[in-house]
Amino acid sequence: MNRREFVNWMGVGALATSLPVALAACGGTAEAPVEETADETATTDAAPTEDGFEAIGTVAELDEAGALASSNFQGTQVVVTRSPDNPDTLIAVDSLCTHQGCTVDWDGSAFACPCHASMFSTDGTVASGPASSPLPVYEAKIEGDQVLVRV
Numbered sequence: 690m691n692r693r694e695f696v697n698w699m700g701v702g703a704l705a706t707s708l709p710v711a712l713a714a715c716g717g718t719a720e721a722p723v724e725e726t727a728d729e730t731a732t733t734d735a736a737p738t739e740d741g742f743e744a745i746g747t748v749a750e751l752d753e754a755g756a757l758a759s760s761n762f763q764g765t766q767v768v769v770t771r772s773p774d775n776p777d778t779l780i781a782v783d784s785l786c787t788h789q790g791c792t793v794d795w796d797g798s799a800f801a802c803p804c805h806a807s808m809f810s811t812d813g814t815v816a817s818g819p820a821s822s823p824l825p826v827y828e829a830k831i832e833g834d835q836v837l838v839r840v
């Protein structure tokens with residue numbers, strides 16, 4: 690091996706050695722870690738049924754917690770609870786406050802926003818501001834031991 694061949698061989702070797710390190714350093718992580726929110730109570734990952742309903746949790750979970758919530762349910766955020774007037778009826782709303790986007794909580798009789806105290810009735814309408822637009826309402830039902838929502 691002459692001097693030129695030796696230098697070329699060393700250059701290829703150095704490139705082959707450093708390339709994976711350089712790629713790893715530039716690649717970063719592909720996904721950010723998933724953070725669970727405090728209101729995240731849904732425990733099912735079942736696929737939607739043919740009629741578009743999807744399980745958000747079990748009846749036992751609903752009755753224990755008083756409400757089931759998911760911040761990523763079919764591309765939106767949902768909270769579902771039993772109607773205080775008729776516990777056989779479920780109420781499901783979009784949990785994104787229409788004022789400035791905080792997550793509303795079920796307080797046992799209405800949906801309350803913790804950020805600026807807007808209150809929403811069980812039908813999603815504004816009971817008190819500053820929010821001025823209602824929460825979108827979704828269909829919900831119980832089948833077997835599953836609580837199903839369609840958005």
Ligand code: FES
Nearest residue numbers: 786788789802805
């Ligand atoms: Fe809900 Fe302001 S974000 S009241």
